[in-house]
Amino acid sequence: MASTVLIIANDKNLSKTYAGLFNKKEFAIFSAHSGRQALSHAKSNHLDAIVVDVTSQRLNAKTLWRRLHGESSAPVVLIAMPNAKIDSAIKHAGVVPRPLVSKRLVARVKAAMDARPPRVLTLGTLTVDLEKHKLTRGNKMFPLTPKEFVLLKLLMTRAGQMVTRKTIIKEVWETDYTGDTRTLDVHMRWLREKVEESPSKPEHLLTMRGQGYKFVV
Template identity: 30%
Template sequence: MPPPRILIVEDDPAIAAFVQTALEREGFAAEVAQRGETALERAEAAPPDLILLDLMLPGLDGLQVCQAIRRRSAYIPVIMLTAKDDDVDKIVGLEIGADDYITKPFKTRELIARVRAILRLVHRSAESASRCLRFGALEVNLDGRTVTREGQLIGLTPKEFDLLALLASNPGRVFGRDTLLEKVWGYDYAGESRTVDVHVQRLRQKIEPNPSEPQFLVTVRNIGYKFER
């Protein structure tokens, strides 16, 4: 089996070389693109298994690149790399489709752990038994990793799908935010419960007939969320 392919989008040569070396040492196949435009060309020509995307890039910045990737493919996981320790940047990145973020400077072990966690979840979902969950006009295909509403395909990011699949597979069960972080993101996310809220908001915009009055993704006050049939 070929090693997972990681596309590093980083304009700082020293950081790019550091990340590439760290990934290759762990058995990944890694390549570097220093501009957003180049990254989009490579992602379209040969979609990688995961993209590490710097926020601050010359030309198209990381947010613009992430948006473009999501318009073309909902299924490539994206981890944003940012030097800004700013919740606004993190939330915006998640809202436009990033699956995770990591703030510079970061430790190699943390970066590798996050990459592996996301790839493991994607792989695990792809190997799940064929099941299709139906809730009225909403259909969640766990094997094909697709979601349709009234027959129309809905584009979800890998993390959005994993979150929806977990909740929809356990209708009526209440999940706390920390539990969702652990099960969907695959590791201790240091209490970043806002990440869950952002993903739920995005899902509501995509699957709910009326996002302001959700019928599927229901908030349980002071606890978390549950999926209602």
């Protein structure tokens, strides 16, 4: 089965050039020339990798990455000018320098896909599909909103550990402001309705009063 790659480049000619580097028998290529198109593809297609040309002045790479991250867990490979400063907030699987893209891009994309972590996260009777953002509890399946997905993934990957409200707010909402954490509490209530057999008596998503939350198996 062909691997699906989304190529994001403002310049349509460059996008065509990048797409032409990939063997059509191995890869199915989608192209996007704006952030809106990129998000549309990410929402409607299963992606194995994402390529972003960050040399375009019309693409806000940081904002685009943040929004793509909420839709897909596919690894991101960047194309950038040599010595370009990449914002540390953009988590990527490698940078390919322009203009020396050629076969380096294909090699980097393949390496990024090979290095991907498992596509599901399972603890006890709960399984989270990291690609489709769905939770399975027993024989029931629940879709997760972008925030619910990031929140549950954060707590499950730190199972048994108390995660502070400050850490959760920073990781999930990407802000250091903790003056009002009611939004967190509301999302936790929604999440418990999907995770717990009895949401009013949670067994997995526990409140550490005045501190944060903990996931236990």
